[in-house]
Amino acid sequence: MSARLPLSAVLITRDCAGPLRATLESLAFCEEIIAVDSGSTDGTIELLESFGARVIREEWRGFGPQKQFAIEQAAHDWVLCIDSDEIVSEALRVSIERALVQPAYQCYEFPRCNRFLGRYLKHGEGYPDLSLRLFDRRQARWSDDIVHERVITLGGVGLLRGDLLHHSEDTIESYLAKQNRYTTLAAKALVEEGRQVSAGKLLLSPLFRFIKFYLLRAGFLDGLPGLIHILIGCFNSFAKYAKMIEFSRR
Structure with a gap:
């Protein structure tokens, strides 16, 4: 070379x-x-x-x-x-x-x-x-x-x-702990930018994420690890917007 x-x-x-x-x-x-x-x-x-x-x-x-x-x-x-x-x-x-x-x-x-x-x-x-x-x-x-x-x-x-x-993290516990930190940081950053979140966003974002990645992009082909991974991802979407609501009301 x-x-x-x-x-x-x-x-x-x-x-x-x-x-x-x-x-x-x-x-x-x-x-x-x-x-x-x-x-x-x-x-x-x-x-x-x-x-x-x-x-x-x-x-x-x-x-x-x-x-x-x-x-x-x-x-x-x-x-x-x-x-x-x-x-x-x-x-x-x-x-x-x-x-x-x-x-x-x-x-x-x-x-x-x-x-x-x-x-x-x-x-x-x-x-x-x-x-x-x-x-x-x-x-x-x-x-x-x-x-x-x-x-x-x-x-x-x-x-x-x-x-x-x-x-990724070796255990579900450590992986969830990391995701919890990330969703907190993301929620704070969005609130500081003046972003708003609605009940519809809170409910539909996890659903759309599941449809997009697990069904349309065939996440189901990754077996049980793929299912657990996308479900945690969907919860992360919910958690981020829920934390935004909390932070904006403080």
Whole structure:
């Protein structure tokens, strides 16, 4: 393969030592690994350093601002933003390296395959879950959203082959705890924007979500894990709007 542009892998971390080793092993092809840590005490920092990562300690700013701060610390302009429970598959690694030989775009997205209850979900809302994570930081940036952050680009976006493998929380209990935090943050952000919610939205949003992802996008083909995943997702929709009602009445 011809020489390619150098690449910085960028992570934000906090107490994620469990799934992190597999993530770091999949990033061996990157010229550097940058991790912005917001107070880990479980061995995360030591694990990062054992893989040669440069660790920067920074107080939590919210997801979007924290990720933007992280890419600004990288040595190279091309960055691969990855979470501590995600793994770059071999097929995706090959696609990334080929794209960086002579980039046709300044930003690239690729499918993310979510693993839930021991099964990789290939349908419904679990796949392809396209994620824009590879980009030239001079042409894109993370939004300021404290949750459900996104990459804002100045140009077109290319599509790469190969999956980013996402290993969700190990237990239903821990997965629900994470979703509870996310719906709270999302509800607060929407209320602060002045958004309103009606009883119809509260009732119909979970129903439409189920129809779209479980029926129309064949989530039922993912078996029992797929059913549990979409039902939790539907409850998340209900919980987010219910919390909006609560917060707006305080």
